[in-house]
Amino acid sequence: MSHFAAALARTDSGWTGVEVDLHEVDDLDELSDLLRDLTGDGPGPALLLLEEDDEYLAVVRVDGGAGSLQEPRVFLSDRRAVQGSDVAAMLWEEAEVEAPDEDDEEESIRSVAEPVGDAGLMTDFGTPADLLLDLAAEEGLLPADVLTALCEKAGCVDVLEQLREG
Numbered sequence: 001m002s003h004f005a006a007a008l009a010r011t012d013s014g015w016t017g018v019e020v021d022l023h024e025v026d027d028l029d030e031l032s033d034l035l036r037d038l039t040g041d042g043p044g045p046a047l048l049l050l051e052e053d054d055e056y057l058a059v060v061r062v063d064g065g066a067g068s069l070q071e072p073r074v075f076l077s078d079r080r081a082v083q084g085s086d087v088a089a090m091l092w093e094e095a096e097v098e099a100p101d102e103d104d105e106e107e108s109i110r111s112v113a114e115p116v117g118d119a120g121l122m123t124d125f126g127t128p129a130d131l132l133l134d135l136a137a138e139e140g141l142l143p144a145d146v147l148t149a150l151c152e153k154a155g156c157v158d159v160l161e162q163l164r165e166g
Helices: 028-036 079-083 086-093 104-109 129-137 144-153 159-164
Strands: 003-011 015-021 048-053 056-063 072-076
Touching: 003 028, 003 144, 015 028, 015 159, 028 086, 028 104, 048 086, 048 144, 056 079, 056 104, 056 144, 072 079, 072 086, 072 129, 129 144, 144 159
Parallel strands: none
Antiparallel strands: 003 015, 003 048, 048 056, 056 072
């Protein structure tokens, strides 16, 4: 699967970001360290914004700057993604979230997204949990559109768009 992953961090001078190759990241701890490094000496937060093949999105948030021991917060727009994506599976395995049962026939025929994780991770940036859940489940709305909406509310859409344009 192809994906786009951007790491964004709020610093004293505003938002900054880099595109991330998640094939070079082994686990959530390594990803968290990468995100914290973006904040410099500031408290952050830092975000990983991931979209994969127009199928799902993930947001990982770490608070506290470099050296912080705060646990990352993870949101996935559709829990079924862990069945077909190594990246989604890594995020959920490391975050100790129960993966969907691959043998459950009822799960495989559902057509509506099943968001899971910490839906409140963007509340302080203008996207409350109920809105994030609504966006993730809205039929016809692509993961890229949801991430753009999150970034517009957070004030970092320009950074995200620059990274997308490469």
